[in-house]
Amino acid sequence: MINGHKQSHVPGELYSKRVDVAAWFHERSDIAFDVYGSPPFELPNYHGPCSQQEKRGTLARYRYSLCYENCYHPVWSAGYLTEKILHCLECRTVPIYLGCSNIERYLPAGCYIDSRQFDSYEALDTHLSALSDADYMAHVEAMDQWVAGGGLRPFSYEAIYDRILAVHASMAGVSVEETTMGDEEWVVTDTEASKATTHHPPLWTFEYLRTHPFEETEPFLGEMSQDVPQAEDAATRPPRSGPASDGIVRRVLYIGPRYASGQLRLGIDYGMWNFLRTFGVYEDLDVHHFDPLDEAARNGAAGMPERLRRGLTEDTWDLIFFVPSGGPTDRTVIDVAGDRSDGCLLTWITDPALVDELHGGVDWVLTPNREDGDGRPNVLTCQWACNPVVYRPEDDGRESCLRILSAANGPDPREFVEAARRSNIPTELIVADGSGDLPLAELVYTLSRTKVSFVHGDLAARFAVEVAACRGYVIAQPFAGLADYFHDDPPGRRRFAELATANDPREMVEKATNALGRDRERETIAQRAYERVRKDHTWFSRLADIGPRIGCRFPSAPDFPAGPSPFIPDGGARA
Numbered sequence: 001m002i003n004g005h006k007q008s009h010v011p012g013e014l015y016s017k018r019v020d021v022a023a024w025f026h027e028r029s030d031i032a033f034d035v036y037g038s039p040p041f042e043l044p045n046y047h048g049p050c051s052q053q054e055k056r057g058t059l060a061r062y063r064y065s066l067c068y069e070n071c072y073h074p075v076w077s078a079g080y081l082t083e084k085i086l087h088c089l090e091c092r093t094v095p096i097y098l099g100c101s102n103i104e105r106y107l108p109a110g111c112y113i114d115s116r117q118f119d120s121y122e123a124l125d126t127h128l129s130a131l132s133d134a135d136y137m138a139h140v141e142a143m144d145q146w147v148a149g150g151g152l153r154p155f156s157y158e159a160i161y162d163r164i165l166a167v168h169a170s171m172a173g174v175s176v177e178e179t180t181m182g183d184e185e186w187v188v189t190d191t192e193a194s195k196a197t198t199h200h201p202p203l204w205t206f207e208y209l210r211t212h213p214f215e216e217t218e219p220f221l222g223e224m225s226q227d228v229p230q231a232e233d234a235a236t237r238p239p240r241s242g243p244a245s246d247g248i249v250r251r252v253l254y255i256g257p258r259y260a261s262g263q264l265r266l267g268i269d270y271g272m273w274n275f276l277r278t279f280g281v282y283e284d285l286d287v288h289h290f291d292p293l294d295e296a297a298r299n300g301a302a303g304m305p306e307r308l309r310r311g312l313t314e315d316t317w318d319l320i321f322f323v324p325s326g327g328p329t330d331r332t333v334i335d336v337a338g339d340r341s342d343g344c345l346l347t348w349i350t351d352p353a354l355v356d357e358l359h360g361g362v363d364w365v366l367t368p369n370r371e372d373g374d375g376r377p378n379v380l381t382c383q384w385a386c387n388p389v390v391y392r393p394e395d396d397g398r399e400s401c402l403r404i405l406s407a408a409n410g411p412d413p414r415e416f417v418e419a420a421r422r423s424n425i426p427t428e429l430i431v432a433d434g435s436g437d438l439p440l441a442e443l444v445y446t447l448s449r450t451k452v453s454f455v456h457g458d459l460a461a462r463f464a465v466e467v468a469a470c471r472g473y474v475i476a477q478p479f480a481g482l483a484d485y486f487h488d489d490p491p492g493r494r495r496f497a498e499l500a501t502a503n504d505p506r507e508m509v510e511k512a513t514n515a516l517g518r519d520r521e522r523e524t525i526a527q528r529a530y531e532r533v534r535k536d537h538t539w540f541s542r543l544a545d546i547g548p549r550i551g552c553r554f555p556s557a558p559d560f561p562a563g564p565s566p567f568i569p570d571g572g573a574r575a
Contacts, residue, residue, distance in 0.1 A: 001033070001066040002050050002058060003084075005041040012077070014068040014098065019043070021066055024121045031128055034062070053445045060091040063136055064113070064128065069099025078102045085112065086155055089147055094139045096124070107151070110142030148327075150297020247552050249318045251286045252279050253311065253343070255333055256323030257293050269440040271323035271348060278387045278539040279321070284555040288315075292329040304329065305336050312336065317343035318552065322362070324354060334361040344550055355379065364550050368461070370480070380549055383484065384462040385542045388534060388560040390440075391469035394448035395566050401426035402512045403450045405467070410457030419505030425512055447472050451522065452515045454508055461485060464499060465537050468529035471565060473522045474499035475511050485537065486529055498529040523567040531562040 001022055006015050019041065025033035026045040035041050036050035036058060050058050059065055067084050071077060081100040088095040089111060097103060098115035118124040153159060169176045254276045279287040290311055295304040312320070320343045324330040337345050338361060345363045349355050352369055359365045365379045402425050406413040413429060420427040430443070447453060447470040455463035460479040464486065467474045474486075478501050482488060489497035500515070502508035515522040535541075540557035547553045 002036045002055055003068070004037045005039045008070070010071060012071045012073045014071055017098075018066065018068050021068075021121060025125065028122075029125045029129075031125065033066075053442055056087060056091050057442045057446060059087060059093045062093055065093045065095055067095035067097045067099075067112070068115070072098055072101065074101050076101075081106055081155075086152060088112075089143050089152070092140050092143060094136065094143070096128075108142055108146055110139055111146055113139075148293075150294065153294060153297055249547070249552050249554050250284065251315070251317050252288070252319045252321060253315075253317045254279060254287060254289045254321050254323075255292065255308070255337070256321075257291055257325055273390045273440050274385075274387045274539055275321060275323060275348065277390060278543070281387075281389055281540075281558060282555050283558070292333050293325060293327070296329055301329075301332075305332050308333065308336050309339070312340045312343075319343060320345045322347045324349060324358060326351065326354060330354075330358060331361075334358060337362075344552060346550060366546065380546065382542055382546060383481070383537065384465050385537045385539045386465050386469045386533065388469065388538050388540075391444055391466055391533075392448075393471035393530070393563075394445060395471070397449065398451045398567070399426075399449050400451050400516055401428065402452045402454060402516070403428050403430055403446070404454045404456060405430050405459075405463040407431070407457045407459040410459065413456050416454065416456060416505045416508055419509050420512065423509045423513065425509065425516070444470060452512050454502065454512065465533055468499070468526070469533045469537075471526050471530040473515055473526040474529060475502050475508055475515070476500070477502060477508075486532060489525075496528075497525050498532050499525065520568060523565055527562075527565045527568065530565075534560055534562040 001018060003018055005019070007013075008015055022033055022035050022041070022043055022045060025031060026043065033045055035043055035046045036048060038049035040046060040049065065088050067088055069077070069080060069082060069084060071080075077099060078101045081103065084099075085095045085097055085103075085107070089107075095112045096115055097112040100106065103112070103114070113127075115124065118127065165176055165179060169179045172179070256271050256276070276287070276289060279285055288311075290308055292304055292308070295307055299307065317340075320337060320340070322333060322337065322345060324333075324347065334345075346366060347358065347362045347364070348366050349358065350368060352371070355365055355367055355369070359376060359379055363378065365376075367379060367381055368384050370381050402420050404413055404416055404420070404427065406429065408431050417427055417429050430446070443466070447467050450467075450472055452473050452475060453463070453467045454475045454477070455467065456477045460476055461481065464474050464476050464479075468486070476482065476486075476488075476499055478488075482501070486498040487496050488499060488501045500511045502511055538560065540560075543554045544557065
C-alpha cells in the first residue's frame with residue numbers, strides 16, 4: 001500500500017480503513033503486507049516514504065496493491081476514480097480496489113479485485129491466498145489488454161484539454177479549429193483586463209445533485225465518459241518549405257507511440273525518450289508526431305490509416321522516422337507510408353524477428369544488432385546511444401547498493417543476484433528493457449541514485465551506456481563490441497578504465513565490494529565513462545554518422561559537455 005497517513009471526519013472516509021487493513025494483515029495473515037507513504041504511518045509494517053519518482057518502481061515489485069480512494073459512497077463517489085488505480089494498471093500490479101462506486105463503468109472487472117465483494121478482511125485474505133499464478137496472470141492479461149487498447153487515453157491531460165476545448169467551442173458557438181491559434185500568434189496578455197465571460201449557466205452544480213435524483217445525471221455522465229472529440233492533425237499548417245536541395249533534414253514526422261504507459265513490456269518508451277525528444281532538441285528541426293496506437297484507440301483501426309495518409313500527403317517531409325510497437329498496426333503504417341510522395345522512411349528496430357518481417361517495406365532499418373545487417377543492403381547497424389537531455393546525473397546522493405540490470409528474455413540473472421546477497425551486498429534486480437520494473441524516466445532516476453550497477457545479458461551494451469550517462473559506476477558482463485564503447489579494466493591499464501568487467505558471479509561480487517568501499521576510485525572511473533558517453537555515445541553523434549549513409553544531413557546539434565562530479569573533491573580530475 002502506498003498512501004499518506006491522513007485523517008478526515010467526512011462520512012465514508014477511507015483513511016482509517018487503510019490503517020485497519022494494513023494492521024489486520026500484518027497481525028493475522030500469512031501474506032506480507034508492506035506500507036509506504038508520507039506522512040508516515042505508525043505501523044510495524046511501515047517501510048518509509050515513497051516519492052513520486054519511486055512510486056511506480058515500488059508498485060511494480062508487488063503482485064497486489066491495496067488501492068483505496070480517499071472516500072466511498074454508493075452514490076456520491078460515482079465517477080470518483082483517481083491516479084491510484086491507474087498507476088497500478090501502468091505497473092501491472094493488481095489493485096484491490098474501493099472508491100469509485102460505479103468502477104465497472106470505467107474498467108473491465110478483470111482489471112481489479114473489487115473490495116466490496118468481501119464482507120471481512122478474513123474473506124479477502126482467504127481469496128488472495130487461494131489465487132493461483134494462473135489467476136494472477138489472468139488479471140495481468142486483462143489489465144494489459146485494456147491499457148494496450150487505449151484505456152488510459154481518456155484519463156490523460158490531453159483528453160481533459162480536448163474536452164475543455166470542445167465545451168468552450170460549443171458554448172461560444174464556434175468550431176474547435178476556430179478556438180486554436182498557431183504558435184506564432186500566442187502572446188502574453190493581462191488576463192484580468194481581458195477576462196472572458198459567458199451568459200450560459202454552468203453545466204453542473206452540486207445543488208443540482210442535491211435537488212434531483214441521481215439517475216437524472218446519467219445522460220450527462222454518459223456523454224462525458226465518451227471518448228474525446230476528434231482532434232485536429234498535429235501537422236495541418238502549410239509546410240515551411242519543400243525538401244532542401246542541400247540535403248539537410250528540416251522536417252521530421254515521428255511515427256510511434258509517444259507515451260509508454262501500458263506498453264512498457266514492449267520497450268516503447270525508449271523510442272519516445274531517445275528519438276522523439278532528441279529530434280525536438282535540434283533548434284532548426286520542425287518535428288511532428290503521429291501515434292498509431294493512440295489514433296487506432298480513438299478513431300478505430302479503420303480510421304487510423306486514413307489519418308496517417310492525410311498527414312503524409314498534406315505536408316512535405318524530409319525524414320519519416322518510424323518506431324514499430326510490435327503489434328498489428330506496424331504493417332498498416334508501412335503499407336500507408338509506402339505510398340508517400342517524399343521523405344526517407346527510416347525505421348528503428350531492435351527485435352531480429354521484426355527486422356525480418358518489416359525491412360522489405362521501408363527505405364532503411366536502423367538496428368543495434370550487428371548480425372541483422374548481414375546481406376541486407378538497407379539494414380544499417382549502429383551502437384546503442386542515449387539522449388543526454390534525458391539521461392543525466394541527478395547528483396543528490398547515491399545509495400550504497402548494487403543494482404543488477406537484465407533483459408526479460410535474456411540469460412537468467414539469478415546466480416548473480418544470489419551471489420551478491422550471500423555476500424551481504426544490498427542488491428536489487430531491475431528488468432530494464434521495458435518488460436518489468438521501471439518506466440524509463442524512473443529508471444534514469446534510479447541509476448543516478450545507485451553506487452554500483454552490474455549490466456548483464458543481451459542488452460548489456462545499452463544498459464552500460466545508460467548507467468554511464470547517469471554518471472553511475474558500471475560493472476559489465478563482457479559483450480560483443482565492448483572495446484568500441486568503453487575502456488575496461490585489464491591488469492596494468494586500470495588507470496584508463498571507464499568501467500569494470502566481470503565474467504562470473506564471484507568476480508562481480510569481488511569488484512562490487514571493492515567499488516562500494518572506495519568512493520573516490522569508483523567515482524573517478526564513473527566520471528570517465530560519463531565523459532565518454534557525452535563525447536561519443538549520444539543520439540546526436542549517431543544521427544550525424546547515419547545521415548550520410550541514407551543521403552541526408554542533420555542540422556548542427558547543441559553541445560552537451562560533461563560537467564564535473566560533485567562526489568570527487570577536486571571536481572573529477574584524473575586519478
